[in-house]
Amino acid sequence: MKILVGYKRVVDYNVRIQVKPDGSGVITDGVKLSANPFDDIALEEALRIRDKGLATEVVVVTMGPADCQAHIRNGLAMGANRAIHVVTDAAIQPLTAARAFLKLIEKEQPGLVLMGKQAIDDDANQTGQMLATLWGRPQATFAGAIAITGNSAQVTREVDAGLEILDIDLPAVVTVDLRLNEPRFIKLPDIMKAKSKPLETIAFADLGVESADFLETAHYAPPAKRSKGVMVKDVAELVAALKNKGLV
Amino acid sequence: MSRVLIIAEHLNGQLNGATARCVSCATALNADAIDVLVLSDAGQAVAAQAAQISGVSKVLVADNAANAHAIAQVLAPQIAQAAAGYSHIFGASTTFGKDVMPCVAALLGVSQISDVMSVESSHSFKRPIYAGNAIITVNTPADKPVVATVRTASWPAAGNGGSASMESLSLSAALPVHTRFVSLQQGKSDRPDLQSAAKVVSGGRALGSAENFAIVYSLADKLGAAVGASRAAVDAGYVPNELQVGQTGKIISPELYIAAGISGAIQHLTGIKDAGTIVAINKDGEAPIFEVADFGLVGDLFQILPELEKAL
Numbered sequence: 289m290k291i292l293v294g295y296k297r298v299v300d301y302n303v304r305i306q307v308k309p310d311g312s313g314v315i316t317d318g319v320k321l322s323a324n325p326f327d328d329i330a331l332e333e334a335l336r337i338r339d340k341g342l343a344t345e346v347v348v349v350t351m352g353p354a355d356c357q358a359h360i361r362n363g364l365a366m367g368a369n370r371a372i373h374v375v376t377d378a379a380i381q382p383l384t385a386a387r388a389f390l391k392l393i394e395k396e397q398p399g400l401v402l403m404g405k406q407a408i409d410d411d412a413n414q415t416g417q418m419l420a421t422l423w424g425r426p427q428a429t430f431a432g433a434i435a436i437t438g439n440s441a442q443v444t445r446e447v448d449a450g451l452e453i454l455d456i457d458l459p460a461v462v463t464v465d466l467r468l469n470e471p472r473f474i475k476l477p478d479i480m481k482a483k484s485k486p487l488e489t490i491a492f493a494d495l496g497v498e499s500a501d502f503l504e505t506a507h508y509a510p511p512a513k514r515s516k517g518v519m520v521k522d523v524a525e526l527v528a529a530l531k532n533k534g535l536v
Numbered sequence: 537m538s539r540v541l542i543i544a545e546h547l548n549g550q551l552n553g554a555t556a557r558c559v560s561c562a563t564a565l566n567a568d569a570i571d572v573l574v575l576s577d578a579g580q581a582v583a584a585q586a587a588q589i590s591g592v593s594k595v596l597v598a599d600n601a602a603n604a605h606a607i608a609q610v611l612a613p614q615i616a617q618a619a620a621g622y623s624h625i626f627g628a629s630t631t632f633g634k635d636v637m638p639c640v641a642a643l644l645g646v647s648q649i650s651d652v653m654s655v656e657s658s659h660s661f662k663r664p665i666y667a668g669n670a671i672i673t674v675n676t677p678a679d680k681p682v683v684a685t686v687r688t689a690s691w692p693a694a695g696n697g698g699s700a701s702m703e704s705l706s707l708s709a710a711l712p713v714h715t716r717f718v719s720l721q722q723g724k725s726d727r728p729d730l731q732s733a734a735k736v737v738s739g740g741r742a743l744g745s746a747e748n749f750a751i752v753y754s755l756a757d758k759l760g761a762a763v764g765a766s767r768a769a770v771d772a773g774y775v776p777n778e779l780q781v782g783q784t785g786k787i788i789s790p791e792l793y794i795a796a797g798i799s800g801a802i803q804h805l806t807g808i809k810d811a812g813t814i815v816a817i818n819k820d821g822e823a824p825i826f827e828v829a830d831f832g833l834v835g836d837l838f839q840i841l842p843e844l845e846k847a848l
Binding site: 382383406413418421428432445453500503505506511520522523526527529530535 | 647
């Protein structure tokens with residue numbers, strides 16, 4: 289079985305995002321870029337499944353500009369067998385991304401597609417679900433545990449009510465949540481090894497995907513700020529303040 | 537002229553309060569019709585609850601044995617079929633809505649607008665990106681359906697007092713059989729639901745153990761509050777996952793939020809910034825949680841929480 293992993297590059301989660309004063313976007317010049325943390329978890333899970341002998345190959349997929357290559361090499365250094373880079377300068381929207389993934393699936397015929405439940409830049413949380421829909425295959429979102437047996441998988445999902453277990457036929461799309469695993473650190477020799485692993489680049493236009501980028505972002509604004517409150521010196525003062533507001 | 541279809545969220549015959557928040561959002565569109573779709577194996581009881589929400593025009597009930605559990609790939613084709621004639625299809629930004637609504641959007645050939653915070657016009661909405669560190673205004677084309685999830689913390693629940701008509705709906709969409717529900721393990725609790733509670737007490741890593749969390753539960757019970765937690769506390773195994781508040785957990789808007797031993801990572805603050813009053817209790821006076829707290833108290837939570845409980 290082959291596993292395809294969605295591996296998006298985003299602004300690092302430690303960066304304090306600033307909106308441009310003219311509202312035309314957020315400042316990304318010179319900020320640190322990293323793998324979407326959820327996608328790192330997806331890749332780690334794929335590697336563990338492979339290393340248990342349940343899959344033969346892990347392929348990382350990135351869609352983004354030409355300078356994503358260093359990011360993709362990180363995915364290979366983590367342990368993926370090979371990589372596909374769909375090159376595009378456009379910020380493609382979820383449905384377009386799902387359509388592009390479907391083209392890759394038709395070519396690669398994976399038994400499992402793993403990706404993060406959301407990317408921490410646009411926080412859309414859509415692509416995996418859309419891909420499963422277009423592919424006509426099962427989806428299990430927000431995975432906290434994945435157990436593969438033969439042609440099916442039991443996935444434990446972290447849902448608002450608690451933990452839900454679904455039994456799904458493979459192939460399927462699984463989107464992963466935070467507690468699935470802890471991604472490994474990349475070691476220096478692996479970075480060297482990654483340089484010789486196969487990396488295929490495909491121009492987005494060559495995939496023959498019909499764009500569905502209908503959403504237009506008209507304006508960016510910083511969030512409304514909460515004003516800083518007061519420090520109280522002890523519990524009595526806190527209780528008085530809360531009583532004063534009618535909260536207790 | 538907007539016609540809105542809201543997908544009801546329900547479990548064990550109870551309508552989830554998030555649905556009434558979606559109705560509030562739909563009301564902001566000045567819609568001509570706000571209909572609620574109940575997909576269930578036996579949806580009458582849920583439909584009757586939805587019919588009481590003020591502002592709802594009609595409740596559609598699609599009963600099907602396949603809908604006994606909310607499986608996204610089973611529900612989505614039915615929703616897409618029922619969506620004909622509607623300009624907007626809304627679901628709550630809960631794990632249910634996040635799971636199913638993108639499937640509906642894909643079937644209708646559009647990307648979804650996730651986490652709608654405000655309605656600017658029938659085809660213009662505000663939503664957060666980068667964990668709420670930027671708010672974008674998104675315009676959508678008028679000639680395509682709008683599929684959106686509603687950020688529940690941004691919208692009050694529409695009141696009761698309505699008496700919408702109920703209609704059963706027969707949907708012929710072909711349904712897949714590739715996904716089987718196995719189980720749902722729910723934390724049993726008599727406490728208020730975290731997502732909709734008026735008061736919430738949350739604990740963080742500083743609690744140090746699952747046993748120590750007892751002082752958080754105890755204070756919450758005195759206040760009639762729900763219990764929440766930071767990601768660090770959930771990752772450490774002190775409390776189950778469904779208590780996590782923040783960017784990837786629950787986004788909440790209680791009247792009173794008490795954060796005990798939570799430093800206030802940006803991802804946590806995202807989940808609470810719509811709270812009415814935030815109280816922070818932390819031994820580190822420099823903790824970022826104090827930047828957003830209305831009332832801050834520096835000290836040892838193991839002393840302060842019991843003392844607070846006694847003083848109430």
